[in-house]
Amino acid sequence: MQTQRSVAFHTLGCKLNFSETSTLSRLLEQEGFVKKDFAETADVYVINTCSVTDNADKECRHLVRRIQRKAPESLVVITGCYAQLKPKEIAAIPGVDLVLGAAEKFNIVQHIAELAKGDSAKICSCDIAEVTGFNASYSANDRTRTFLKVQDGCDYTCSFCTIPMARGKSRSDTIANVVKNVEELAKTGTKEIVLTGVNLGDFGKGPDGNKKNNETFLDLLRQLDAIEGIERYRISSIEPNLLTNETIEFVANSKKIMPHFHIPLQSGSNTILGLMKRRYKRELYAERVALIKQFMPHCSIGVDVIVGFPGETEELFTETFDFLHSLDVSYLHVFTYSERANTASLDITPIVPQNIRNERNKILRNLSFMKLQYFTQQHQGKKRKVLFEIFEKNGMMEGYTDNYIRITTPYRKEWANEIVEWAV
Structure with a gap:
């Protein structure tokens, strides 16, 4: 046998x-x-x-x-x-x-x-140009929080990025198929779904990369918000130029879509954003953050930022630091620039020495620590709903509030995969 x-x-x-x-x-x-x-x-x-x-x-x-x-x-x-x-x-x-x-x-x-x-x-x-199909995928039985892929690929040409070469052009699932997958996940006891993709805000292009169905990311959110059985959705990451006023307002009024945005910035200097071939300036980013906080003062906002990009002088890095310092955001994901083959950024000079890149990374990680402390302190004593993970580690369990504050407490079996009201 x-x-x-x-x-x-x-x-x-x-x-x-x-x-x-x-x-x-x-x-x-x-x-x-x-x-x-x-x-x-x-x-x-x-x-x-x-x-x-x-x-x-x-x-x-x-x-x-x-x-x-x-x-x-x-x-x-x-x-x-x-x-x-x-x-x-x-x-x-x-x-x-x-x-x-x-x-x-x-x-x-x-x-x-x-x-x-x-x-x-x-x-x-x-050849990546031959990759046109969309394969729906989601994590299941791995954790309380399920990652559901609704979009893949990217049509942007950011000068530092290899993702379009690795994943192909932007393409999406249909809303009907996403709804079907969500309904299946609801039957498994999943409480929270994280919507994932390479460029989520570009949702709506068919498997061949063409916009056939006239569907948008906001249309998808509206449909998901109405499904019974799933209590929470999170948006994994969305480009600032694709995060519309209507989407922000919809999230603010939704009971299921969590008050938590992760919005890539990459640099707080317009000069560097231009060299990166990003599709916005920092003024637009600041407007997005201000509007979110106007509708949802309690909302958590995460930021991706790259340090040490070619051409980033001390003055331009200071621009990024000062800009991030001024923004009402909650935490930073800091990446140290690394050269990637076949990217346009390889032709940009001057190159920032590695030790300076590392030092700038530390500076922004320290800023992130302070931002997160301040954001958490603002909510101390206030009640928020926490979804606790199913796993026990050293007698403890973890969970996240709706606005993404991590909570750690002694393990209680009855709280696993349950939403509990909690004083932060």
Whole structure:
């Protein structure tokens, strides 16, 4: 009798990757694979990669080496953005058996069935221009909070970014199909859904990248808001130029869409925003933040920002610092610029030395710490609804308020996956 094969997954990068990893896991489990923890020995290891920074590439190589030491006879499959961008580089890593590009990742079952250890690494990739389909995916049974992919790809040409090369052009699910997936998730006891995508505000383009259905992101929110069974939605990230007044007002009046926005800024200097080829100026960003706070003073606002971009002088960095300091935002995600192959930013000078990039990162992370402390203190003593995670860690449990303040408290089984009113 043939024993069941086992598979273990590891995800690098964004919420979108987590949703796709969960879908890949379900595809293999449906074929009889037993899912194992990545720390355990498995027959197949799947690493879903990111390539936003150089660290993600290095971590992928480190993970493969770890598998080689632990389980040299196991199959190693690499997919995700790094796999699409640099398939030959990955295939050359000792121990890698299969590299799946953007068009092939959801055909993983077929590819693994044809794979044997000891053969040279197989590359199943393609020209990214040929990637036009949309594959719906969501995380399930992984956590209380489910990540639901509703959009993929990007038509923007930001000078630092490899995502359009890794994921292709902007395309979306249909509202009807998103609603169907949400209704299925509601039956599983899911309390909160995080809507994910590469460029969520661009929602509405069909699988071929054309705007056929006349659907918008606001239309999607309106439909989801009416579905019974799901109590919370979050918007993972949305570009400031695509975050409309109507969307902000709708969120303010919704009981289900959480008062929490994550809005990429990247730089508080208009000079640097121009070099980055971003589609807005800082004045628009400030207007978005002010309008959100006008409608929802309690709303949490997260900001992505890149430090050390080519051409960022001390004066221009100070512009970013001062701008962020002046904004009523709650926390920052700070990225240190790293050179990525085939991006336009490689031609921009002067290059910022690495030690200065690192120092600027520390300065903004300190600012983020102070921002988050201030935001949390503003809500101390006030009651907010907290959704607690199902997991226990060292006798404690965690949850998030509607406006994304993290709460830690001694574990109580009856609170797991439940929304509890809480004095912050």
